[in-house]
Amino acid sequence: MRVKEVADLAQISVRTLHHYDEIGLLVPDQTTEAGYRIYSDANLELLQQILFFRELGFPLMKIKDIVGSPGFNRQEALELHRKLLLEKRSRLDKMIATIEKTVQHMKGEIQMTAQEKFEGFDFSSNxxxxxxxxxxxxxxxxxxxxxxxxxxxxxxxxxxxxxxxxxxxxxxxxxxxxxxxxxxxxxxxxxxxxxxxxxxxxxxxxxxxxxxxxxxxxxxxxxxxxxxxxxxxxxxxxxxxxxxx
CATH class of the missing domain: 1.10.490.50 (Antibiotic binding domain of TipA-like multidrug resistance regulators)
Known part of the structure; x- marks a missing residue:
């Protein structure tokens, strides 16, 4: 697949893929004589892994270190992604529930305690x-x-x-x-x-x-x-x- 096709598939920009190539994070398996990047199935699997890490807030150079490690195991990484994403979903669910309760409280349908109004927030430290x-x-x-x-x-x-x-x-x-x-x-x-x-x-x-x-x-x-x-x-x-x- 060419770079534009991969960008459309993964819903990211062509510029992002170019940057990943430039920093050695995701280097396409082939480049044509005309300079077009060609991505293999293995490249797409690595891109999926990269985007999971990005969703969890990992910096690019840290991702590069992880996926480039000799001991990197894709299946173990996917299991870790699942665990961390479930934890993230749990936190988001709490925030959504707080919003829904707040709307009901504003309508007079329920009464919220002071503690309930701030469930899910944590700004205790810089x-x-x-x-x-x-x-x-x-x-x-x-x-x-x-x-x-x-x-x-x-x-x-x-x-x-x-x-x-x-x-x-x-x-x-x-x-x-x-x-x-x-x-x-x-x-x-x-x-x-x-x-x-x-x-x-x-x-x-x-x-x-x-x-x-x-x-x-x-x-x-x-x-x-x-x-x-x-x-x-x-x-x-x-x-x-x-x-x-």
Whole structure:
């Protein structure tokens, strides 16, 4: 099947399939002399697996690591997908039930308790902060929080502008090598910027870069500046950390 046929079949965009090919996640078994991608049955089976992982929120590079592992077992993976999707359905069912009860309550048909009004919700923690605490400990996060909390609105705006400038600079370099002099100079700016906020030694800097591709939330926000930027930053940050040893 050609790329357009596969895109229509899986209800995804041609651009998505091109991206999967470019990052080595789903490489078609054949390419014609004219440059057309041809997908085999094995490619379609792998694509199905990828889309199950995506539905569950796995980042692309994590999926690549999983499906490329020598010990990867497709049947075991499908059983895991089923288990996780059932858990997800259970959570969604609770949310739907809360909505239905709320509508009935508004119509005066039933009375809801305060607890029933919030069944299914859980915003008890900031997932970014929790993950950062687990990776780098309490001190670095507390320092960063205290630093930002003590800033004026103007200072916060200037900080955001500086951060965006570095992202744009790195995005312009992402088609080149992350080890190039220009890329390493730009990533040093990012390293220095982060260390104004808290204490990020080289290994913590490397870990942060890995999170950019392991966590789909980070990948989505960073790649707004250019597709593939999160992966490029991860690689550049790892090289920078190696050079700082």
């Amino acid at each position: 997932p970014y902060e929790q993950e950062a605490r687990e990776r780098w400990g309490e001190q670095a996060v507390d320092q960063a929080n205290a630093k930002v909390g003590g800033m004026s609105k103007q200072e916060k705006d200037e900080m955001a502008a500086g951060m965006n400038d570095i992202y744009r600079k790195l995005a312009a370099l992402r088609s080149g090598s992350p080890s190039s002099e220009e890329a390493q100079a730009a990533i040093k700016e990012w390293y220095d910027f982060l260390n104004k906020m808290g204490s990020y030694p080289p290994e913590a800097f490397r870990g942060l870069g890995q999170m950019y591709v392991d966590d789909v939330r980070f990948t989505k926000n960073i790649d707004k500046f250019g597709e593939g930027l999160a992966v490029f930053m991860r690689d550049a940050m790892g090289i920078y950390a190696d050079n700082r040893k």
